[in-house]
Amino acid sequence: MAKLFLTRSFAVLALLVLVLQALDLLGESDKILAHPGNGQAQILQYISLRAPGIIQRFLPFSVLLGTLIAFMQLNQNSEVIAMKAAGLSAHQVLAPFMVASLFVAVVAFVFNERIVSRASATLSKWEAVEFGPIPDARGGVTNVWVRDGDDLIHADIANGRGAGTRLTNVSVYDRSGGVLKSLVEADSAKPMAGGWELDNTRVFDVAAGTRKALGTVRVAQGVRPDQFTLSSVDPLGLSYTELGTAIDDLDIAGRPTASLKANLLHKISGPLSTVLMPLLAAVAAFGLARSGKLFVRAVIGMALGFAYFVADNFGLAMGNLGAYPPLLAAWGPFVLFLALGEAVLIRTEE
Template structure:
């Protein structure tokens, strides 16, 4: 305990000061996030309220349900941005009230001043991650399912993943329009089968309204099969489907990363690896589940430019704008690299964490080159440029 206490005294300022700074940041973060979500929610309602109320039997309850599903998405999406603004306002207030000057006069370095804000953002990151994995993913799935059914009232519950799937099995191409899970059964809706010869020529096409997996066997229902050579069209109510693909593979291929928790996404990645399929896109989304909330940890560092500097120089507004520009640059780079990872252009690890590491270095570079942070560098530069004491004597003797 004494070792922990000593480390805390070395790393952190006093407990009172740390609590004061943490409360400032968290209070501003909550206020800014609630304001952003409220304004954005009103804009979303202006655009989509008519669609929600157009469904038969829709009422104000439908609007409330829409808000309950859409608001968590907005809160999760704009949490890092709210952290950036809250950090800028907190540090600018401390600077303007000369509280940063008092801290530095008490012997606190820039790192010790920013560390309480880092602890506050760590709490924000932890809550953000849990909020994403428990509430946001379910809200995303339910809202997309509801939108796909035109906001219909009294829909049956969404039982599983939804999405179009292409599969190649030997010389057969299979297209499934929709994959769903009802209880213990996996149902494939609108199955299209394209049978090819060994040289690649199309031999037959088949289309089934749906397929069900029961007793370790797939069964196609309402099947229409067209033979290319004989031009015969055969219609059968049901037929056994001789295919080795298990239901888990279809479910893994239809998993939406923003609709499932990181545990379910990892199970899907494992299943795809066992099938010998590429997992780069899914892995990029998996790593982004950790990198996206962690981006809030950078915001006090990027906002540090608003804290260190002489306020009487009149450039506090410029520092705020510069800190905002750094934050926006990070969001642009993060979204760009995420898109590169999802398209398979960049490796998953690089796509998820390279913006974080890059702007971590940028934040430290800006911190060390602010007016207060660069004094040690100026001291070293001045010592190198200073003439030695005997330089004048040497010049006199030589003359």
């Protein structure tokens, strides 16, 4: 039964990924090929970066549909009736599916941590440069903007944490009353007491129209390193431990983290949603196939599964908006539909 469940689920997943990746590529291929020099190699690179995200998003859907297909097959062949006649309860009939789905959840969590987060982070950086050469950020953030009073500071890449933060290709737009006075450019920058130390600095005076080299200068007093490294935290592009570290840094800096905490908890509740699918689809496993209501039961199971996905996305959206506390946003739909699935199963079969 576990083998039947796994083969049907992964077959549905393969079909969904094939179709959805093809549709996604139709919409993105023109943007990829628009950059000079891009060709088939970049198309294949995009597929390798996009496919993990599609797998992550639609794995629970695939488990739901695979479970329904397996249950309908068992029901049509009267195998469920045979098992119940042998003395097995509804929960015992579901046990192989639940154990197999727990295995799928563990695999999904590891897959998300090791592959999806890295692929998503790389794809975001690639999209930020409009599918040009990907900047070598080495785990840092790219294209960072920070405001210092009227001045604007831009860095191509920000790496490190705290005093170890390093900026690459820095531009400081010195403004007064919204009018640009000078542009300061530097190859790199590091935090020092009283601001940031810029190396190999060049200054362009807008009024005079002249450029000169200044060597090492200090600017941006009062700008903290976390304003660069934590200016934009993408939960999907970070692993569980990396996101937890970013949340700790933001807490120390006194910045709001409720939405990120909801995403952190969802990195566990999301893969575990596969364990719910056999329970929600169990309504299709029982009842007499000859009664003519097997299709209706399958529709009910599908409706319960899709209702969970709607509630899960709604809860996470409310968590991102700050309307729900993180624990409720991440785990509320899971607990609610676990209780609902158990209630349906006990009332109808136990």
